[in-house]
Amino acid sequence: MLNSQLILNQSISLDEWTYIPLPSGNEEVKKQAGKVVLFKLTGESLPTELQIDETVIPQTGKIIVPLSVYLKNRDALQTRLKNNEIALWLATHETLDVLLASEKDINVFPLIAVFVERFQDGRIFTLGNLLRTRYQFKNTLRAFGDVLQDQLFYLKRSGFDSYLIKTGKDVHEALKALQSFSDPYQGAVDIAEPVWKRKVR
């Protein structure tokens, strides 16, 4: 049996990607909301310039780099990007505008990953939906971090096809959760049509 926490396309797979974390920054500043721009981020801070600059990017191998780090080092990473060695990750409170402003075609990335800090954070579902439906991302969409069995079905329906299950959780049991419901009611990313359009009722 494979010793891996990764589910890819509904089976347990070896992870060929290396995750590049951001160096830990200053203590997170919880700002009071009230202004539109802060509200978007729900008081959570984006990576600081210092964090971005201090991120160590390995010279070889397939790596998943923070969105902010990629944007800062975009030119230097283009050759490796063409070799399919560069993937992106973003946090649930980041918005997609900066990515879309930078890249004409987000399908240059073989993989985009969304980091789940707390599993109760449902923004990941909207991010997945937007990446798949509005921005037509076709390659691997991964959830990692606090990724638990009981959210997998929703992640699948929101367009994710890769799940790095939290360390210590049973990946084989998690796999079963992808089949929790056989015929969901509403249209979503994986099955676009609602059930009343798919079946005779």
Add this chain to the structure above:
Amino acid sequence: MYQYDNIDQTIVNERVAQFRDQTSRYLSGKLTDDEFRPLRLQNGLYIQRHAPMLRIAVPYGLLSSKQLRKLADISDRFDRGYGHFSTRQNLQLNWPKLEETPDILEELSKVEMHAIQTSGNCIRNITTDQFAGVAPDEIIDPRAIAEILRQWSTFHPEFSLLPRKFKIAVSGSLQDRAIVQAHDIGLEFYYDEAQKMAIRVWVGGGLGRTPILGSVIREHLEWEHVLTYCEAIIRVYNLHGRRDNIYKARIKILAKALGIEEFKKQVEAEWQYLKNSPNTINESELKRVAKFFTAMPYENLSDQDYAYDEAIQNNKAFASWVKRSVHLHKQKGYRAITLSLKPHGLAPGDATSAQMRTVAELADLYSFGELRVSHEQNLILADVKLQDIFKVWEKAKSHQLATPNIGLLTDIICCPGGDFCSLANAKSIPIATSIQEAFDNLDYLHDIGELELNISGCMNACGHHHVGHIGVLGVDKDGSEWYQVTIGGKQGNDASLGTVIGPSFAAEEMPGVVKKLIDVYIKHRNPEERFIDTVRRLGVNPFKEHVYA
């Protein structure tokens, strides 16, 4: 009413299996408390003071007699032989065992019921007018769209972990009885100029810690777009609602912070992408669901029944019950009847299993086997012939279901409070019962007239105290229980939030406080003027002065 097909039944069965697995993983230690919490909450299971509490969904308040009998059986077998009907038209069991909840859900699935999304940070049970389909002032029966919304919101993947709970109410009558302005989304149905069914969309209302009445975000929405438009609203909320502070996480706070115009702009921008996407409802789906909500097979009757009129003439007790409990009906010769779950001195909204079986029997005999739960926590037989009303009364009376207090001061809307709920700051049931006992004189009660008194045991406002003509809120001061009083709140088209009259009171003072409020009203009222109208005319001051004199 709606009947499950294979697809509905499979979803509910799969949910039972899923929750059984989740519960067993929790009990074996594979899931932590934190990991299990949102899972059990989305199945209506709370961990309470004495035992877990299970909230069972009653979609838009509609039940069959068969379902009610099952609820009676479940409360006997798994609980202490009673249940509590809540202000969200659901049924709560106060004493189930955690390890038995999967079995309860399995029993429920046999009668097309469940506890899906009755709690947690997701789209909750859709609520509506208890007189939907029979009210004379109804323009559109909202139940078909309510059922379509129920199915769409069930396990909606994108909205399964929202910043906070999300409540939707629908209404299709001239007089709003669903409090659409106090919901995250309120949908008000009407016919537009082209005689097409359309919806006025309210957003950002809610009670709780920060009570706010909603704003109209869209005056005219064609019915087929209702799901995609709700998706646009909830998507903006999901992305931008606060997640750092539970007390500021409801959509009302986001809508207020952005301002309704900016919020609307963002929703409309989102909707441009979602409009006409696959979840757009089509005619055939509306027709399929609407056929479950067509009129009952009524008989052609006269709108007068001499025996009934005579009984009113000759029987004072019957007459005073009729005055409060019998409501006009669309169909000649029929009436809707409210059975009171507010006998004086007992917990408001509670029903014993024997009472549930009695109501089921009454529904079978006299009301096409169906009944409704109102958000005022009473039960309704919606389709009773004039000639049967006296029989209904006799039977209901012998089971303590005919207290003639509907819409009166002792028809108290009340949450379970500190006796059961671990969120509560103070008890609410003993306040309700002590007020009921203080106003036990029926003639006096009828003389006071229409009055809504709402009690919540904490600022989560399950008792909807902000919209009570008299609202009572339990507060905690240095570890003891106190009660803050508001007056002037109201539900309906002219909804308003109550005003606090002053410093809070001890529990034993409460009946006296209510009596003083009533004294001021009696002294100053104009003929035919209700308490709420007197408060609106005079303002809070005369009441305040007398209470604190």
